[in-house]
Structures are given as structure tokens and as C-alpha cells.
Amino acid sequence: MAALQHSLTVRRLAKHYGPTRAVDDVTLTIGRGQFVTLLGPSGSGKTTILMAIAGFVQPTAGEILLDETPITPLPPEKRNFGMVFQGYALFPHMTVAENVTFPLRVRNVARAEAERRVAEALDLVQLGHLKDRRPSQLSGGQQQRVALARALVFQPALLLLDEPLSALDKKLRAELQVELKALHRRVGLTFIYVTHDQEEALSMSDSIAILRDGKLVQEGPPGTLYERPATRFVADFLGKSNFLAGRIVERRNDGFAYAVDGARFVQHGPPPAGDDVLIALRPEKIGIAAEGEPAPNTVEGTITAWSYFGTSFALIVETAAAGTLQVTVPAWRCPVEPAEGRRVRLAWTADASVPVVRD
Amino acid sequence: MDRSAQAGPVANVLAWSVLLFLLLPISIVFPLSVTDQRFLSLPYEAPSLQHYVTFFTSERWLTSTWQSLVIAVFSTVLAVTSGTLCAIGCWKLSTRLTDLVRVLMLLPIIVPSIVYALGIYRLWIRLDLLDTYLGIILVHGVTGIPYVVITVTATLANFDPRLEQAARSMGANLSQTLRWVIMPRVMPGIASGAIFAFIHSWDEAVLILFIASRALFTLPRRIWDGINENLDPVMAVAACVMILLSMLMLAGDLWLRRKRER
Numbered sequence: 001m002a003a004l005q006h007s008l009t010v011r012r013l014a015k016h017y018g019p020t021r022a023v024d025d026v027t028l029t030i031g032r033g034q035f036v037t038l039l040g041p042s043g044s045g046k047t048t049i050l051m052a053i054a055g056f057v058q059p060t061a062g063e064i065l066l067d068e069t070p071i072t073p074l075p076p077e078k079r080n081f082g083m084v085f086q087g088y089a090l091f092p093h094m095t096v097a098e099n100v101t102f103p104l105r106v107r108n109v110a111r112a113e114a115e116r117r118v119a120e121a122l123d124l125v126q127l128g129h130l131k132d133r134r135p136s137q138l139s140g141g142q143q144q145r146v147a148l149a150r151a152l153v154f155q156p157a158l159l160l161l162d163e164p165l166s167a168l169d170k171k172l173r174a175e176l177q178v179e180l181k182a183l184h185r186r187v188g189l190t191f192i193y194v195t196h197d198q199e200e201a202l203s204m205s206d207s208i209a210i211l212r213d214g215k216l217v218q219e220g221p222p223g224t225l226y227e228r229p230a231t232r233f234v235a236d237f238l239g240k241s242n243f244l245a246g247r248i249v250e251r252r253n254d255g256f257a258y259a260v261d262g263a264r265f266v267q268h269g270p271p272p273a274g275d276d277v278l279i280a281l282r283p284e285k286i287g288i289a290a291e292g293e294p295a296p297n298t299v300e301g302t303i304t305a306w307s308y309f310g311t312s313f314a315l316i317v318e319t320a321a322a323g324t325l326q327v328t329v330p331a332w333r334c335p336v337e338p339a340e341g342r343r344v345r346l347a348w349t350a351d352a353s354v355p356v357v358r359d
Numbered sequence: 360m361d362r363s364a365q366a367g368p369v370a371n372v373l374a375w376s377v378l379l380f381l382l383l384p385i386s387i388v389f390p391l392s393v394t395d396q397r398f399l400s401l402p403y404e405a406p407s408l409q410h411y412v413t414f415f416t417s418e419r420w421l422t423s424t425w426q427s428l429v430i431a432v433f434s435t436v437l438a439v440t441s442g443t444l445c446a447i448g449c450w451k452l453s454t455r456l457t458d459l460v461r462v463l464m465l466l467p468i469i470v471p472s473i474v475y476a477l478g479i480y481r482l483w484i485r486l487d488l489l490d491t492y493l494g495i496i497l498v499h500g501v502t503g504i505p506y507v508v509i510t511v512t513a514t515l516a517n518f519d520p521r522l523e524q525a526a527r528s529m530g531a532n533l534s535q536t537l538r539w540v541i542m543p544r545v546m547p548g549i550a551s552g553a554i555f556a557f558i559h560s561w562d563e564a565v566l567i568l569f570i571a572s573r574a575l576f577t578l579p580r581r582i583w584d585g586i587n588e589n590l591d592p593v594m595a596v597a598a599c600v601m602i603l604l605s606m607l608m609l610a611g612d613l614w615l616r617r618k619r620e621r
Binding site (some may be wrong): 009051054055056075076077078079081082083085086087089090092093102103105106107150151154160 | 535539
């Protein structure tokens with residue numbers, strides 16, 4: 001399997017439409033056999049990058065390399081990349097088996113060999129029993145699997161996926177996320193996945209590249225991006241976050257203290273340059289502390305709204321010092337009964353939050 | 360049933376009047392064709408098929424039918440080929456220029472055919488194409504193009520461009536994509552366009568009068584001459600034959616559409 005794996009390098013890629021910079025100087029390396037997600041809101045350029053990799057968009061500047069070979073001038077049909085399209089793009093006039101045979105038909109693969117490989121690909125997505133159906137007779141999830149089988153049957157160098165789960169309902173989406181990840185492990189190909197859904201990105205990827213307005217903002221493993229977001233945008237887009245804007249009042253080797261509206265908080269890690277600092281604090285890293293319980297950072301406030309999610313309570317707490325904070329508390333060990341108007345004491349440790357760059 | 364979907368009495372009367380107005384001229388032709396008289400009239404005593412016998416045994420009428428068929432078939436091929444290529448080309452490029460090209464392609468049905476005929480007549484004199492099969496096939500073919508462009512463009516409007524991208528991502532070159540993905544999807548549009556182009560040539564009477572002199576006598580021209588010279592009821596038979604073929608073609612079109620929707 002390892003022989004099938006390829007790396008892909010996007011070097012200083014740009015795509016301009018008139019004055020609009022859909023992709024603006026993006027450099028990205030996707031390692032062999034990795035599952036990499038391009039994540040961003042609509043208009044962030046993620047699909048344009050994928051389409052440039054696929055060959056459907058001719059970049060204004062920059063290069064795309066498969067391993068060490070530049071592929072930028074190659075038309076899509078010469079790139080040998082599998083692609084799963086948004087909405088699947090199955091051929092409605094062909095059966096499932098004919099759809100999956102298509103890439104082998106254009107390659108003039110002998111009939112017996114083609115039949116064997118189609119059966120194999122359909123087994124891979126557990127759809128062998130539906131091979132004579134038409135796409136219109138399949139459910140969304142089944143169509144999605146056909147699209148996957150069709151993109152994998154010709155042993156492509158890479159698999160590109162353009163929001164393949166966006167048309168499905170939430171439960172099915174969660175199931176297919178697990179399946180896709182398992183499939184990635186089984187076939188061992190390099191997957192490049194585009195989505196605007198941060199949960200999808202977090203649950204499946206080896207690495208996530210976050211894009212905004214055509215620029216690459218941050219790239220890294222999901223855990224790193226979630227725990228150490230570099231900018232306010234990343235902290236806000238990947239999961240939820242509270243933001244505390246303060247002034248550094250004390251610097252130490254392993255951390256610093258900052259003041260927000262007179263209240264003093266401490267933060268772990270090297271202090272950023274300059275006196276102003278922006279701290280991102282995840283709702284689930286804030287706890288409810290009992291009266292008098294010692295904690296590095298505490299703030300008092302009033303619950304103004306709350307919702308129950310089964311696994312957790314989401315509270316909106318109005319504080320004098322830190323403004324409005326979102327707090328997520330596990331429901332089965334919530335120390336207080338949530339109620340509007342109830343006073344609570346919030347606490348978090350010095351390494352719960354992280355300084356981010358304003359953007 | 361939803362009240363708002365029901366038509367009032369005025370609308371009903373109007374709709375039926377329009378329908379009758381469209382159908383009556385056709386329905387009068389059939390009684391005329393089974394007349395027992397020797398001139399164009401309704402049957403006096405009993406309906407008779409004698410004029411049908413005349414039509415199907417007369418060399419003049421059979422030659423005309425044959426000529427009409429040949430011209431219609433070849434001009435349909437011409438219209439379908441160029442119309443389809445034009446529609447697909449415009450769809451693929453899809454710039455402001457191609458929008459203009461599409462409008463230009465509709466000119467033959469926008470310009471009155473008598474004006475068109477005059478222009479063609481002058482040009483054909485110079486090219487020595489008057490009274491030739493090639494001459495009339497070219498004219499019928501070109502004037503049939505709009506029907507094909509319209510129907511194929513309409514089918515392409517519903518074509519998901521991602522299907523083409525999908526085909527190419529799987530390694531299909533342009534000709535494979537065209538043959539295996541685009542054509543099967545636009546086939547119903549092409550078939551509809553072909554049927555209309557065929558009917559257009561089959562009952563075309565203005566251009567042929569300008570272009571033909573001795574060699575070409577299509578059915579519409581034969582009927583026209585018959586009306587001017589004598590009132591032979593065989594004309595009504597010819598008219599029935601023409602209507603029958605056109606109706607068969609339209610039924611075929613309906614059947615194709617039904618099939619596509621399923």
C-alpha cells in the first residue's frame with residue numbers, strides 16, 4: 001500500500017478573479033497517506049484550492065507538486081486523482097456498477113479485470129448488493145458510498161473530497177465520518193478533504209489547514225489547533241471561545257498576569273510582545289467553584305441564560321470583570337442547579353486559556 | 360380539489376374556442392379527403408377512399424412524398440448536427456459572445472420566411488443552387504437549426520456541470536466525456552429538436568416556392584399548385600398524410616419526454 005502513497009505540495013498558490021483574491025499566497029504540504037482537511041467558512045478559498053489541485057481551476061500564480069513533480073499544467077484527466085464531489089455527481093443514466101466502471105472504461109481495462117475491481121470497490125463500501133440500481137433509487141448515504149467507490153476504483157494517487165457529507169442529516173453524517181476515517185486507514189491513500197464543518201474536521205483529520213479570505217491562517221493536528229489556536233479567528237471558528245482583552249501587569253518566566261477591568265488573572269506560558277493581550281478561554285475549561293475554594297483565576301457573575309444538552313449545561317454568565325462568558329459544565333456533575341439570576345463563582349487554571357493574536 | 364385551481368366559465372369557453380379554432384381546419388380536411396366527388400367537397404352520398412387509391416398509385420404524388428421525405432431527413436441531419444454542436448459549444452464556453460451566438464441562431468424563426476426566401480433566392484442564383492436537392496436541404500437545414508438549439512440548450516440548462524468534472528477527474532478525455540456523459544444526458548433534447556426540425560422541413564411551403572422550379576415538387580408545393588390549377592380532392596389526401604406523419608412525430612416526442620421523466 002505504501003507505494004500508492006503520495007505527498008502533495010502547494011507552493012505560493014494564488015487565484016485572482018479580477019480584484020478578488022480567492023486564494024492568496026497559500027503554501028501547504030500534505031504528507032504521504034495523511035488525511036488533511038481544508039477548513040474555512042464559505043468564501044475562504046478552500047474549494048478553490050481543492051479545484052486547483054484537481055486541475056479544474058488554473059492558478060494565477062504558484063505551483064502544485066505531486067511528490068517532486070510539478071502538475072500545475074496538467075489537465076484534470078491526466079492527474080489521476082480520485083474526487084468525491086459535493087452532491088456526488090453520479091451519472092444518473094448509469095447503474096451503480098456502470099458508474100463505478102466508468103474510470104476503468106476510459107482506461108480500457110479488460111472486462112474481466114474491470115468486473116473484479118468494481119466488485120472489490122463496491123465491497124469496500126458495502127454496496128455489492130445494490131450494483132444494478134440507478135443512483136436515483138439510492139439514499140443519500142448510499143450515493144455517497146458509490147461516489148467513494150467510483151473515486152477509488154482506479155487506484156488514484158490522491159483522494160479529493162469536496163464537502164461530501166454536507167447533504168446528509170446529522171446522525172448519518174456522524175456515522176459516515178467514522179466510516180470515512182476507517183476507509184482512509186484501510187486504503188492508505190492521501191486524503192484531502194474540504195469542509196466548513198469544524199466537527200467533521202476535528203473528528204477525522206490528521207491535520208487541519210484553516211483558511212480565511214483566501215489565506216492560510218494556521219495548520220496543524222486537530223488537538224494542537226484546538227488547544228493552541230494562534231489567532232482569535234481560529235479559536236472562534238474551531239469550537240467556541242470566550243475572549244478576554246487585558247493589559248499585562250506582571251511578567252514571569254513561565255507566565256504572566258494581566259488585568260481586565262481591574263480584575264487580575266494569571267496565564268501560563270511565555271508572555272507575548274507588547275502590553276495588550278487577548279486571551280482565548282474555552283467554555284468547557286471554566287469550572288464552577290464553591291465559595292472560598294482557592295483557584296488561580298476566579299470571577300463572580302450571574303447566570304442570565306442556560307440550556308440543557310443532555311451531556312452538558314451551557315450557561316451564559318454575566319460578570320463584572322470579564323464581561324459575558326459562555327460556560328459549559330458536564331450535566332451529571334454540575335455543582336449548582338442552573339437558574340436565571342443565580343450567582344455563581346467561575347474558576348479556571350492558568351493553563352486553561354491561551355493568548356491569541358487579534359485578527 | 361383546490362378551488363383556486365379551477366377555471367371559471369369564461370376561461371373555459373375561451374379555452375375551448377381557442378382549441379376548436381386550432382383543430383377545426385385540421386378536422387375539415389379528413390371529410391374532404393373521403394369525398395365521392397371529383398372536386399374538393401364534402402361527401403355527397405357515401406364516403407369513398409377513391410382519392411386515397413389515386414394518391415398511393417399516382418406517380419406524381421408518390422414522387423412528391425418521396426422528395427419531401429428525403430429533403431426532410433437530410434435537412435434534419437444537418438440541423439441536428441450543427442444545432443447540437445452549437446448548443447454544446449455555447450454551453451461549454453458560456454461567455455457574453457456565446458449568448459449573442461445563441462440569439463443569432465434563432466434568426467431563422469425571427470425573420471419572416473418570405474424575407475429569408477428572397478435573400479436565399481438571390482444568393483442561390485449566384486451559387487447555382489436553385490431547384491437542386493442540395494439547395495433546398497441547405498435552406499431547410501439552416502432554418503431548422505433554431506429548433507435544435509432551443510431544445511438542446513434547454514436540456515443542457517438542467518445538466519449538472521459537476522458530471523462533466525466528475526468524468527474528467529476519472530480520466531475521461533473530451534471525446535469520451537462527450538460520448539458517455541454529455542450526449543446521453545442531452546439525447547432527449549436532440550430527439551425533440553430533430554422531430555421539430557423534421558416537421559419544419561416536411562410542411563415548409565414558402566422557401567420551396569422560391570427555390571424550386573421543375574425538378575423539386577415537395578408535398579406542400581404540389582398542394583399549392585393543385586389549389587391554383589384544379590381542385591382535385593387528392594390534395595386533401597396529401598394533407599391528411601402530412602398531418603398523420605406530423606402527429607406521429609409529435610406522439611414520438613411526447614413518448615420520449617414521458618420516458619425521460621420516469
